[in-house]
Amino acid sequence: MSQEDTLIKKLLSEKEKDVAFKELLHLYKERLYWHIRKMVLNHDDADDVLQNTFIKVYQNIQNFKGESKIYSWMYRIATNEAITFLKAKAKRNNNSLEKEKDLAIKNLETDVYFEGDEIQLKLQKAIATLPEKQQLVFNMKYFDETTYEELSEILETSVGALKSSYHIAVKKITAYLTEN
Amino acid sequence: MNNNKLHIKQPGFKTPKNYFEKLESQIMEEVSLKSKLSKENPFKVPENYFDELEHRVLNQTSDNKKQPKVVSIYRNKMFRYVAGIAALLLVFFSIFKLQQTVSSETNTITQIESYIENGFLDLSYLDYEALLTDEMLEDTSFISNLEQEELFEYLSYEIDEIHLTTD
Known part of the structure; x- marks a missing residue:
């Protein structure tokens, strides 16, 4: 049994779920963060989306069918979460998605976390x-x-x-x- | 030596049409882009962000589930307001419901009275008698309320009509 299979088995077990989730979080937090950050550009937004992604992973792990690799499944959740977040933000600000993206890029010029x-x-x-x-x-x-x-x-x-x-x-x- | 064929024998593999022409332009474009840009990540994160993130996510998943924070609802100010409003609504609806019940009972009695008055209920005094229990018949307290004269007067008028039995 591969390392990933063992981790998935633990994630699906009620007893070991929390320990396995901690391991999953530790393994993929940075990769998923950078994936999300490149989509939303701003650190605070990336942080929100990343947390929501991991919470969804935790809540829906029993729906993971094992048809793909676990990181592919998590990437899909992160991608969907980021797109949903961007659309909701644009709607909240009464902007089109393109306009919202333009604003996010303009904000990079003064962003302390963009060098x-x-x-x-x-x-x-x-x-x-x-x-x-x-x-x-x-x-x-x-x-x-x-x-x-x-x-x-x-x-x-x-x-x-x-x-x-x-x-x-x-x-x-x-x-x-x-x-x- | 023919450079186009080199020494490679073709073991049946084929490429899509114009593959090598397209490949050349694709590689040149990518090389040109890479020469203009460094791949260095321009985005930064706050110090210790990833360590703190782990704690925050775990606080929202496993930790909270194991040690839920117990807050008494009775100490909650909002709960008191909601409970007050709920109590008022309960009293209001109870009164409303009671009025409805009384009103429907009154309506039923009025309807029965009207039914009897209009002569739709044809009962003889014997039918009424059948409805009376022994206890009710033995209760003669109502007689003491009658003046003797009134009683005699009533009997003198009605004696011919009411059948009295004497055992």
Whole structure:
């Protein structure tokens, strides 16, 4: 039995659930944080989404069927939580999703937890121009170097479609950076 | 030597149409992007954020479940207000319900009286007699309230009609 299988077995057992969850939290907190942070940009928002993600993982662990790897399942929860969060925030502020994203990038200029230079800020602006799915693929492939197989499991999309999505994203970003 | 074929034997594998042309442009674009940008993460987190995060998440899951904080609802100010309002509503609805019951009973009695008065109930004095119990017949206290003269007067008028038995 692999290490992951043992962890899942513990998570599904009433007796060992809490200990196993602590281990899961310790293992994946940073990876999931950076995944969420690249989507929502702001630290406080990332913190909210990350906490909600882990609480959902804890509450719904019995629904994990083991058809994919546990981190793929958690990534899917984190992605959905981040998208839901962004939509709710835009609605609360009476903005479109695009407008809300523009504001988030503008706020990066004064964010104490963003230390990027001008070109890195421009890269964030370029990523924001992409459709939601291309943003996800680009961030996970370019920064996190996630394999296409892992991406396919997380985003439930074929490897071929993901490759095409990534190359379109690279092309658009290169064009944006050249123009600006 | 033919550079296009090198020494590679083709064991039946094929590539998608224009694959190598596309591949070249894709690699060049990616290399160009990487040369412009460093992959260094520009986002930062507060100091000790990840350690604190673990505690906060665990506080919201396992710890709370094991040691739930008990707060007496009687000490809660909001509970007192809600209880007060609930008591008032209970009294209000009890009175309302009572009035409804009395009112429906009054209506029923009025309907019965009207039914009898209109002559729809045809009962003889013998039918009434059958409804009386022995105790009720033995109770003659109501007679003492009658003046003797009134009694004689009543009997003198009604004696012919009422059948009296003397054993």
